[in-house]
Amino acid sequence: MAQAQRQPQEETKRNIVIEKLKVVGPGAIISASFVGPGTITTATEAGASFGYALLWALVFSVITTIVLQMMVARLGIVARKGLGAAIRDQFAQPAIKYTIMGFVIFSIFTGSAAYMSGDLNGTSLGLSTLTGWNINAIGPFVGLVVLLIGLTGSYKLIEKLMIVLVIIMSTVFITTMVIAQPNLGGIFTGIFAPSVPAGSIITIAALVGTTVVPYNLFIHSNSVQERWNDSSHLNDSKWDIVISIGMGGLISGSILITSGTLMRGVEVETVADLAIQLEPLLGGWAETFLAIGIFSAGFSSMTAAALGASITVSSVLKWKNGMKNWRFRAIFATVILIGVFSFILNFEPLAIILFAQALNGILLPGIALLILIIMNNKNLLGKYTNSMKVNVIGIIVVIVCFGIGGYSVFSALTAFFN
Template sequence: MGQVQPAQEQKRNIFIEKLKVIGPGAIIAASFVGPGTITTATEAGASFGYALLWALVFSVITTIVLQMMVARLGIVARKGLGAAVRDQFSHPAIKYSIVAFVILSIFTGSAAYMSGDLNGTSLGLSTLTGWDINVIGPFVGLVVLLIGLSGSYKLIEKMMIALVIVMSTVFVTTMVIAQPDLGGIASGIFAPSFPVGSIITIAALIGTTVVPYNLFIHSSSVQERWHHPSHLKDSKWDIVVSIGMGGLISASILITSGTLMRGVEVETVADLALQLEPLLGGWAETFLAIGIFSAGFSSMTAAALGASITISSILKWENGLKNWRFKAVFTLVIVIGILSFAFNVEPLAVILFAQALNGILLPGIAVLILIIMNNKQLLGKYTNSLKVNIIGGIVVMVCIGIGAYSLLTAISDLLG
């Protein structure tokens, strides 16, 4: 017995040490699980049951592949993706054209999604709780602003970890309570299908998970946590666990919706609460409100963080979150979101414009990442292996397809 106890204690200590590694990846997971993802996953389940689970799994794998590359860039080269993109080109016209386009795309997208997340979160919470929507929106925006102005990376990281834990508790628990069909889930994951009318939903599921500004956030955030290539294993563990958990949250929402709402027309994420009432009783609305708030709060923080980190990196501002220019960009994104909410500005046109820019930016950034990750002068022996390049090439092709579809859809909607 004396030998068994130390072995068990050692395993427990190893597990605890691995949990302590979680951080930068949790920021990415908390970022892509926002009101948009909740709504898309709910609609996917209600419309197609479990059939589109494979698209969600594929999007999580794609995200993991891209985030692992940019994390390696940050840890090995000590350089953010923005700075790496800028330094990749020597010709001034090419360099500054790319810099201007990336800044415009990321800032516009972040501001648009901030506005959309603030509206979605406030509407969801107001519907579920009865609180005044005009109070919820500005209050949430101001809290996010104060967190950003603190200039504390550790505070943001810990907050995002906590929000991922809350979201996973809420949405995974509701999935278990719903008692889904395990055979149907397996079929949805391992037998890909394209039900009639599902292409838009598939693109939306992937597009809300593979987010361009998360690539910039990750390449910078890992530098706050790790400082040597020997930490690459820790980073990989963080990415797989954290983003895998984010994917599980999204999948839980889709599965719950597919179990309880099949054939129901979804108008807002609050509709899911009605389906949970027979299972959770009076707790249904409260439970879901906590999940929606966590998703919206984390996504809004990441949107402002994404714009600030991207611009800071590409313009090579020093001191990260503590730089006054970083805080100015963070504040501007939040203020745009609050003002659009306060004046009831319909963010649809801005979101469509941001979607069109994202349709060009996502595949462009994916290609640039692949080029940068094969730069031996920058990464030395830590450049992509042949296997990673093949996987990365497939990911790039998928991103080009998603980007082209997003661009065409946005143009069609704007013209229509």
């Protein structure tokens, strides 16, 4: 009798889990976006240099991302407006309006283009390891594939692709963490007993900077409109964000934990160094296994960077028809082509990358503050404005973003002049 009662309960629980997983979509694009080659490298360096000590910074980054993405998702679903358009409409004074619009467009386009070559290099490295093909031939081919995906104008195609890539990355990096047999006590200490080891400030800033990505906020406010059309779906969106971004954080955390377990004290030169440490555990499969993860991370990050630049520009300038608009596709193509030509010419000017880092350091806290202002606009959101609790959390996030952003600007300027 008891067994008969348990079976319907277990079936009900299983159905609830399946229903929650069905809402995953826009959030997966965000996760696939921030888990790129930069995140893998930063998490690997954090683990190798400081063990599990900086896990708290990664957890904070994920929570910050969830808070901000929930706000912009609510904006998109309730107001049916992208973040770019909301920023444009928030200010009536032309000088303020167009100055902010120009800075947002310039910063995000420059940042997306500046890091595209690195994403393409990571993607090509992974594929080259898997196939043995020449990396110089793979790069342009991968760029062409991403370009064709963007030119299809299909949001659903990109969403499904990103979900698959997140699943692949989850399988690769979480499996390697489990195989590495990390110290569970050390992991809990790293998460719940925050510390700032000597020399770790720049790594903490990098962990936040590679997780809380400004253009993802523009992507999310637009992509939710493709999936949901009224406030009755806000709960679905919240589950999507928590599941997807939580999984992205788990992937990043798995990399840091694996590195902290196997590479403590090892100087990291490239992401491929992690494969060397995995060889005793995975044998000849170590390089192949990691290459699949690196390829997935690079491919997803490339696609999201071009998508982020296109959505930001089109949203701020209020171009209609989304991905079907020829101007949207032109921006997407331009960002990809800049990455391809930079890759072919082996052109990665440090000055431009540092400039993009400095712009991002200014942009992130500025965007966080603008989101907080917009989300309290009753004319726009009515009863769906931020609650007091969300505002308090938002203010804390903005303050921390200003601190991290200021440090990013300082470190970029210091590196540039040195």
